[in-house]
Structures are given as structure tokens and as C-alpha cells.
Amino acid sequence: MSRHPVPDASSLDLAAALADSHVEEVLDRLDRELIGLAPVKTRIREIAALLLVEKLRAGVGLTASPPSLHMSFTGNPGTGKTTIAHRMAEILHLLGYVRKGHLVAVTRDDLVGEFIGHTAPKTKDVLKRAMGGVLFIDEAYYLHRPENERDYGQEVIEILLSVM
Amino acid sequence: MRLTQGTFSFLPDLTDEQIRAQVEYCLGRGWAIALEHTDDPHPRNTYWEMHGLPMFDLADAAGVMDEVRAARAAHPDDYVKLNAFDATRGVESLRLSFIVNRPSLEPGFRLARHEGPGRRIRYVIGAYAIDRPVGERYR
Numbered sequence: 001m002s003r004h005p006v007p008d009a010s011s012l013d014l015a016a017a018l019a020d021s022h023v024e025e026v027l028d029r030l031d032r033e034l035i036g037l038a039p040v041k042t043r044i045r046e047i048a049a050l051l052l053v054e055k056l057r058a059g060v061g062l063t064a065s066p067p068s069l070h071m072s073f074t075g076n077p078g079t080g081k082t083t084i085a086h087r088m089a090e091i092l093h094l095l096g097y098v099r100k101g102h103l104v105a106v107t108r109d110d111l112v113g114e115f116i117g118h119t120a121p122k123t124k125d126v127l128k129r130a131m132g133g134v135l136f137i138d139e140a141y142y143l144h145r146p147e148n149e150r151d152y153g154q155e156v157i158e159i160l161l162s163v164m
Numbered sequence: 165m166r167l168t169q170g171t172f173s174f175l176p177d178l179t180d181e182q183i184r185a186q187v188e189y190c191l192g193r194g195w196a197i198a199l200e201h202t203d204d205p206h207p208r209n210t211y212w213e214m215h216g217l218p219m220f221d222l223a224d225a226a227g228v229m230d231e232v233r234a235a236r237a238a239h240p241d242d243y244v245k246l247n248a249f250d251a252t253r254g255v256e257s258l259r260l261s262f263i264v265n266r267p268s269l270e271p272g273f274r275l276a277r278h279e280g281p282g283r284r285i286r287y288v289i290g291a292y293a294i295d296r297p298v299g300e301r302y303r
Contacts (some may be wrong), residue, residue, distance in 0.1 A: 100223045121217075128231075132224025 013047050017056055021094050023048050036082055044088065051095045068164060069097060072140070082136065089134040102133035108142045111156045119152040123159045165272030166204050170245060170261040183232065183246070183264055190248040195259055196220045198230050198249060199235045201242040205270070205291050215239070216224040218249065238263045241302040243267070254293045267293075269303035 018024060026043060034041070054067055069092065073081040086103050093101025106126050113119035127135065137143070137160075143153040168174055170235040178186065190197060197219050200212035215235040217289035219228060228246075244265035247258050253285045278286045 099226075102223045125217075125219075128219060128225065128227030129221050130220070131226040 001085045001158055011061070012056055014052070014056070018052060021052065021096075023039055023052065023091055023094050026087055026090050030084075034083065037080060040080075044084070044091070047088075048095070050092050051092070051097060055095055055097075066097075083139070085134065085136045094135065098133055098156065100132035104130040105134060105136040105138060107138045108153070111134060111137070111143065112152050116152075122157060123156050127159075165270055167243065167263065167266060167270055169207065169230060169263060172262050177266070178262065178264070180229065180232075184225045184229055186260070186262070187228045187246070191222055191225060191228075193248075193250070193259075194252075195248040195250045197222065198247045199231055199244060199264075201235060201239045201244045201265075203242050203298060204241060204274075204294050206289070211267060212243075212245065212280070213243065232264055239265070239268045269302055271302075 009093045017061050027041075027048060030041060030044065050067065058064070062136055071088065073084060075081055082105065085105075089098070089101050089103045092098045103128065111119070143156055145151045145153055171180060187197060198217075199215040201215050202212040203208060215238070216231060219231065222228065232244075232246065235263040243263055243264070245261055245263045248260040249256060273289050273291050276288040276290060279286055280286055296303075
């Protein structure tokens, strides 16, 4: 097993990296614009911190597998799930985890086709549009409908799983 | 004979990195990318077959590059070209088009002379490749 030379702690400047990424501005705006939601804000700060450290680690050759960035937002209607997703896309872009940082918001009818063979191209088209950014699936639990065995939602889930 | 058609036709074939950079430029301008393929290289053959649907509303070149690789895998012995369509009102036309895949062997074109009335000569260009049936061209 080969060991990478680990630079001493003084050569890594977390504060400078943080200032450099401008993530703090997004987080501050999140604090200002959204009332309450303290657990969500804390969680997002934690994720941002993790991603920043992960980026620094990659910079000095301490590459673990890239962190899984798939997230699920749950909550009542109107509690800011889409807003948070937008901010998350911005943070990921600032930290260099996505190339463009745009958000593609879709619902079940954007993914599921109307007839056999329509679903896969439709889903792949959405995935292509979301490449380099963030795909936000609204009401994702709606994709799978167990009561209808001929529903094409299952196909969508399989395609999504294959690219995740 | 190396086929020269479209933008950059007199440059060497673009590498994948260069294609990606061109696609990024097109997407930055809001142009839609489409892929087409053909086995008939005649310069007046403007109707190539589509490979999939045109790709609208893309933000990143990764999706296009995936399609380019899929088109090359599906038609390794065909010409594949990448078109960028500008839907701006008043333009509504192709802005950029270049070949991204070509057969390994390109037989070239023949010049045929047709003698008409009064010994008048008419010239006809034809590709050697299309003398053979579809599927056996460029073998």
C-alpha cells in the first residue's frame, strides 16, 4: 500500500478556502430570507462544511469516494423545499461539485410517458437537461403507483437508479 | 478522399475535448443540438437521417457528448454530423454543423461525363461508396 505524503495542518487554510468559495454569502442569504427552519439551515451548513473539507482533502490527494449528493426533502406544502433545493444547487456549484448549477424541477408527468416505449426517452431527455446541474423531482413518492401494475413509474425509477 | 463538409471542414477532425468546447459555445448561445448520420456522402445530399430527437434546453455539454458517443457506436461506418440550430426569430436556421464521425475508408467521388445532344458534355459527380448496397458501403 502506498501512502500519500500528508501536508502538515498549517498549509491548509479552511477559512481562506471558505472565503474563496463564496458559500458563506449564500448561507447568509438563506438565513436572512427564510424565517425559522433552524434544523434545515443547520443541516445545510453541515453539508456545505463537509463538502468544503472534502474538496480540500481531494486537493491534497486524500481522495475518498466522492460524497453521495442525492438528497430528499420532506415536509408540508409551502415549507420551502424547492427554495432550499435552489440554494443547494447554488452551493454545489460554488464548491465545484456541479458544472453549471442550474435546477431542473420536474414532476411525475415530465418523466412518465403515456404509452409503452415513451417513458425511457422522456426520462432520458430530462436527465440530459439536468446534466451539469441539479435534478429536482417534485412529489417523487408519486412516481411509483403500486395499485396500477401497468403504470410506467417503475420504469422511470429504474432509469433514475441506473444513473444515480 | 477525405470528405470536407460544414464548419471546420479543412481542419483535422476535432477531438472530443474540442467538440465539447464547441458544444458549450452553442449551448451558451441557446442553440439546439441535433445529430444526423448518412452513408451517402454526396455534397448535395442534404437530407441525412436523424439520430434521436434534437436536444433542446440543455445546459451542459455532457448530454450531447453522451449522444455523440452513442451515435458513433450505432453507426461506426457512417458519417455523423452535429448540427446547431438557432431558433432566434429571423434566423431560424443552422448556425454550425460539423462532422464528428467518418468511415475508416472513404473511397471518394467519380466524375462521369454524359454526352448530350450536339456532343455537349454534362458532368455528374457520384460517390463510389453508393455503388454498393446499404450496409456494405465503407467495408
